[in-house]
Each structure stands twice: as structure tokens, then as C-alpha cells.
Amino acid sequence: MSSEKTINLTLKVWRQKGPTDAGKFQTIHAKDISVDCSFLEMLDIVNDEMARGDQDPVAFDHDCREGICGMCGAVVNGIAHGPQSETTLCQLHMRKFNNGDTIYVEPFRAKAFPIVKDLVVDRSAFDRIIAKGGFISAKTGGVPDANAIPISKVNSDLAMDAAGCIGCGACVAACPNASAMLFTSAKVSQLAVLPQGAVERTERVLNMVSQMDSEQFGNCSNHYECEAVCPKAIKVENIARMNREYLRASVVSRD
Amino acid sequence: MSLTRFTTSSIGRKQTMAITGLLLVGFLVSHLLGNFLIFAGYGDKYKHEQAKGLQQLLNKHSNAKQNVPTVNESKKNLAKINALLKSNPNLIESTDNSNIPLNTYALKLKELGPLLWIARLGLIVIFVLHMFMFMQTTLINKAARPIPYATVKDAGGSTTASKTMVYTGIILFGYILLHLADFTFNLFETTSVIDGVDEGLFGIVVNGFKNPIHTGLYVLAMFILGLHVSHAIQSACQTFGINHPKYNLLIKNSSNGIGIALALGYMSIPIFVLIKL
Ligand code: HEM
Ligand code: FES
Numbered sequence: 058m059s060s061e062k063t064i065n066l067t068l069k070v071w072r073q074k075g076p077t078d079a080g081k082f083q084t085i086h087a088k089d090i091s092v093d094c095s096f097l098e099m100l101d102i103v104n105d106e107m108a109r110g111d112q113d114p115v116a117f118d119h120d121c122r123e124g125i126c127g128m129c130g131a132v133v134n135g136i137a138h139g140p141q142s143e144t145t146l147c148q149l150h151m152r153k154f155n156n157g158d159t160i161y162v163e164p165f166r167a168k169a170f171p172i173v174k175d176l177v178v179d180r181s182a183f184d185r186i187i188a189k190g191g192f193i194s195a196k197t198g199g200v201p202d203a204n205a206i207p208i209s210k211v212n213s214d215l216a217m218d219a220a221g222c223i224g225c226g227a228c229v230a231a232c233p234n235a236s237a238m239l240f241t242s243a244k245v246s247q248l249a250v251l252p253q254g255a256v257e258r259t260e261r262v263l264n265m266v267s268q269m270d271s272e273q274f275g276n277c278s279n280h281y282e283c284e285a286v287c288p289k290a291i292k293v294e295n296i297a298r299m300n301r302e303y304l305r306a307s308v309v310s311r312d
Numbered sequence: 313m314s315l316t317r318f319t320t321s322s323i324g325r326k327q328t329m330a331i332t333g334l335l336l337v338g339f340l341v342s343h344l345l346g347n348f349l350i351f352a353g354y355g356d357k358y359k360h361e362q363a364k365g366l367q368q369l370l371n372k373h374s375n376a377k378q379n380v381p382t383v384n385e386s387k388k389n390l391a392k393i394n395a396l397l398k399s400n401p402n403l404i405e406s407t408d409n410s411n412i413p414l415n416t417y418a419l420k421l422k423e424l425g426p427l428l429w430i431a432r433l434g435l436i437v438i439f440v441l442h443m444f445m446f447m448q449t450t451l452i453n454k455a456a457r458p459i460p461y462a463t464v465k466d467a468g469g470s471t472t473a474s475k476t477m478v479y480t481g482i483i484l485f486g487y488i489l490l491h492l493a494d495f496t497f498n499l500f501e502t503t504s505v506i507d508g509v510d511e512g513l514f515g516i517v518v519n520g521f522k523n524p525i526h527t528g529l530y531v532l533a534m535f536i537l538g539l540h541v542s543h544a545i546q547s548a549c550q551t552f553g554i555n556h557p558k559y560n561l562l563i564k565n566s567s568n569g570i571g572i573a574l575a576l577g578y579m580s581i582p583i584f585v586l587i588k589l
Contacts, residue, residue: 136465136467142467166457236453267321276322280474285467294555297553297555300551304327307317
């Protein structure tokens with residue numbers, strides 16, 4: 058952690074004009090960066106200078122900048138979302154770095170996440186997985202009473218923990234096999250432990266896993282790198298639950 | 313249940329790999345228990361049998377009338393016997409070595425006849441399935457990240473054993489082929505004769521491990537096996553959905569423990585033979 062007020066950094070940022078461009082690292086000197094900046098604000102400052110110098114600024118994804126939307130993300134010095142655990146890139150602050158550091162900034166790399174430009178990747182594969190079963194059947198009509206369906210505290214906690222997933226894709230980025238098991242399992246789990254999720258229970262896991270496979274993510278090897286980088290601390294316990302759900306669904310499914 | 317969907321899905325492949333892997337671990341345990349019979353072959357009782365065999369040979373061919381000798385006495389006669397066997401090698405065939413425990417065990421297995429072949433076939437199917445799923449998942453995994461990172465750092469999840477599963481697996485495959493060539497098909501030049509007496513399979517194994525290079529290779533292979541199995545069992549539990557905050561530490565420790573125990577158990581045999589003789 059830096060004790061200075063401002064630091065100078067050497068950035069090695071991945072630059073790629075478009076999906077078919079080969080791409081390469083660009084060395085950028087970031088000078089007088091306040092340690093109170095977030096990582097994205099640091100990139101803003103760098104970009105501002107590049108734009109003034111008639112250079113193409115570094116493209117990166119962001120939205121809420123308060124760690125809840127899941128839009129931001131890059132691999133910083135080999136770790137998705139950078140060195141601070143349970144923290145999105147937008148919530149990572151420059152006080153975590155030292156004056157003179159060289160920082161590698163790379164996009165999330167996976168075949169299923171094609172690069173759009175520089176650090177921006179297309180994560181719509183996640184949306185297609187959700188569309189295959191990340192929903193429940195609900196009655197239309199009058200508003201039901203609150204707490205009309207009894208749910209145990211344990212299960213409501215498990216569901217809420219799984220629902221913490223913001224879909225940023227860091228799990229895929231960190232997985233040596235670029236597997237999307239942590240994401241998919243969080244989306245399966247949050248419904249699998251609740252009575253509301255019971256109607257589609259069997260088809261949900263079969264369809265979501267099948268979509269996950271066809272997006273060309275890799276297979277889980279149980280390294281648990283995903284859990285280590287997840288900004289929302291989603292647990293691999295969810296992957297185990299999805300494995301159980303899948304085995305069960307494979308046995309009971311009629312088709 | 314749709315078997316095609318299951319066996320072509322990521323989770324189904326992994327579960328197939330996990331169940332076949334666990335069955336292989338089961339085989340490893342029973343194989344090790346059988347192999348431990350080698351130690352019994354060193355017991356005094358069998359040394360005595362060996363001495364008796366030697367003396368009978370000697371009596372038959374030198375007309376000397378002697379009582380059954382002690383181990384030491386017959387060892388003194390070794391030079392004579394060895395010279396005798398050199399000039400007349402088919403004598404070796406005539407000695408009876410079925411009283412050595414390892415040989416009795418191997419013989420009992422052989423006597424199972426068709427049952428042995430059913431068991432072998434089962435083992436082959438399990439092994440081939442494990443390898444087939446390994447190849448498929450590994451190819452898919454490599455394709456899933458076509459452009460590697462310039463910098464990769466473990467964030468804390470993976471271990472040496474988990475990261476080397478593919479490599480330890482491939483080495484194990486090579487080792488298993490060599491091991492079959494070694495003791496099942498006897499493809500390498502070897503002898504089953506110890507101190508002038510044909511000791512059958514026991515003799516082949518003991519003579520093999522008297523060679524330090526042979527022993528070194530086996531010890532190295534068993535280290536690799538220990539690494540593979542220590543990650544494999546805990547991984548298989550997760551793959552089948554066995555993950556519980558109460559039992560995770562137990563699963564992890566048991567998995568590492570079984571891996572280490574199997575490795576040490578198997579290593580003990582060649583090392584024992586090497587330093588004993
Ligand atoms: C004595 C032989 C073997 C035993 C006892 C064994 C056992 C196991 C077990 C129990 C697993 C856990 C499955 C899981 O990850 O859920 C496993 C995984 C694995 N095995 Fe084996 N195996 C053996 C031989 C081999 C061979 C010969 C290869 C390859 C040539 C191989 C390659 C692998 C790989 C790559 C994995 C990891 C799968 C993954 O992490 O995705 N294994 N093994
Ligand atoms: S920008 Fe929303 S989580 Fe980082």
C-alpha cells in the first residue's frame with residue numbers, strides 16, 4: 058500500500074481495434090495519479106490525456122462504479138478484478154499500488170467472451186444462459202400475501218448468497234479452463250433452493266447447462282480460482298449443488 | 313434418462329470421469345493389498361522352503377546324502393548349484409515355487425479363468441472411459457481460451473496437484489503401459505531365478521527391483537500417482553455434489569491422506585526389495 062499522495066505507474070494495456078484485430082500491449086506512463094482514485098478513474102485520467110494528444114483512448118466497460126452492476130472488469134497483473142479480494146475493478150483503489158509499479162491490464166480472455174475492443178468483451182453468452190431457465194413460473198392476478206410461502210432461514214440465506222452474483226464474468230476469466238460453472242451454478246442455485254423454483258427445476262438445470270456448453274466455455278476442473286476472484290464471494294458450493302441438480306435431472310427427466 | 317445428453321454434457325463427462333476414477337482408486341487399493349504379499353515371501357518359512365528346494369536339487373545331481381539344511385548351509389552350496397544350473401538350464405523348470413505367497417495369489421487369480429477376464433475387461437472399460445473423457449474435456453478446455461494471458465497469477469484456489477492433473481494423468485498412462493509390459497507380459501529381459509531357484513513371479517519382481525534405476529522409476533511414478541489421487545478424490549466429491557461446510561475439511565484431508573498412503577504403500581515394495589538384497 059502506498060503512503061504517497063500521488064504515484065507514477067507504467068501501464069501495459071491490451072489494445073485491440075476490433076474482434077478480428079490481432080491486438081498487442083501498449084505501454085502507457087500514468088503520471089501523478091492520486092492514490093484516492095479508483096482503478097477506473099485512473100484509466101479515465103490516462104484516457105483524458107490520450108484524447109488530448111489525439112490518441113485513441115482505452116475502451117473499457119463500466120456503469121455503476123459502486124461494485125453492484127457487474128459491468129466493469131479486467132485482468133490486472135494476472136488476477137481478474139485485480140489484487141484485492143471481493144472487490145470489483147471499479148472499487149479497487151490506487152492506494153493498493155506502489156509508486157513505480159508496472160501494471161498489466163488485459164481483457165477477460167475466453168473463446169465465449171469475444172473481444173469487442175481493447176478491454177471490452179462481449180458477455181452476452183451469460184444472457185443466453187439466463188434466458189434458458191433463469192426464471193420461474195408465477196401466477197398472474199392479485200398480489201399474494203407477503204410470506205405466504207414458508208421458506209426456511211437456511212434456504213433463504215443460500216438463495217440470497219447465490220443471488221449476489223452480478224454476472225461480471227471474472228469467474229470465467231480466472232478459470233484455467235475458461236469455465237462458466239460458477240456463474241451458471243449461482244443462477245441455478247438461487248432458484249433451486251426455493252419452493253418458487255421447483256416448477257422448472259428439472260428443465261432449468263438441463264437447459265442452462267446445455268446452453269453453457271454450446272457457448273464453448275470449458276469444463277470445471279475444481280481448481281476454485283473462480284471463488285477466489287469473485288467480487289461477490291459466490292461459493293463453489295453452488296457448483297456442487299448444480300452438479301447434484303444435473304445428476305438428479307438426468308435421471309428423472311422424461312426427455 | 314438420456315444417456316447421450318448426459319455423456320456429451322460438461323457435467324456428465326466430469327461425472328463419468330469421477331466415477332471411473334473412483335473405481336480405479338478402488339482397484340489401486342486391492343492391487344496394493346495383493347502386492348503386499350511380496351513381504352510375506354521374505355518370511356523364514358519360505359526361506360526354509362527355498363533351502364529345501366535347493367537341497368533336493370543338490371541331492372538329485374550330486375549323489376550327496378545330506379539332511380535338509382539350514383538357510384546358511386544351503387547358501388554355502390549356492391556356487392555348486394549355480395554351476396550345475398548353468399550347464400543344465402532346464403532344471404530350473406522343475407523346482408516348485410507355488411508356496412511363495414505372491415505366487416499363490418497370482419495362481420489363484422489365474423485359476424479364476426473366465427472370471428479374471430471379466431474383471432480385466434471391466435477394468436479396461438473403466439480405464440478407457442476415464443481416458444476418453446479426459447481427452448474430450450482437455451481438448452475443450454484448451455479451446456476455451458485460445459489466447460493465453462500474458463500474466464497469470466493464482467488467486468488462491470488451485471494447488472500443484474490440481475494444476476498438474478492433465479500431466480500426471482498422461483504420465484500415469486505411460487507408466488501403466490510400462491508396468492504391464494514389465495510384470496504382466498514380461499516383455500523385458502528378466503529372470504525369475506534367485507540364488508539358483510526359480511521363484512516364479514516373486515523372483516521376477518524381486519530381481520526387477522534389485523536394479524536401482526528400475527526402483528527409482530517406480531518410486532517416481534508412485535509420487536505422480538499420489539499427486540493425481542490426492543486431488544482426484546476431493547475433486548470427484550465436488551463433481552458429484554458432495555460439498556458441505558461441515559465435511560469439506562474432512563474430505564480434503566482424506567483425499568490427500570489416501571493419495572499419500574497409496575503412494576507410500578506402493579513405494580515401500582521396490583524400496584524394500586532394493587535395500588533388502
Ligand atoms: C491409476 C489410475 C488413475 C486413477 C486412480 C485416477 C483417478 C482419478 C479420479 C478419481 C479423478 C477425479 C475426477 C474429477 O475430477 O471429478 C481423476 C481425474 C482426472 N484424471 Fe485420473 N485417474 C487415473 C489415471 C488417469 C490417466 C491415465 C489419465 C490420463 C491420461 C488421467 C487423467 C485425469 C485428469 C486430467 C483428471 C482431471 C479432470 C479434471 O480435473 O477435469 N487419469 N482421476
Ligand atoms: S462498474 Fe458496476 S460493478 Fe464495477
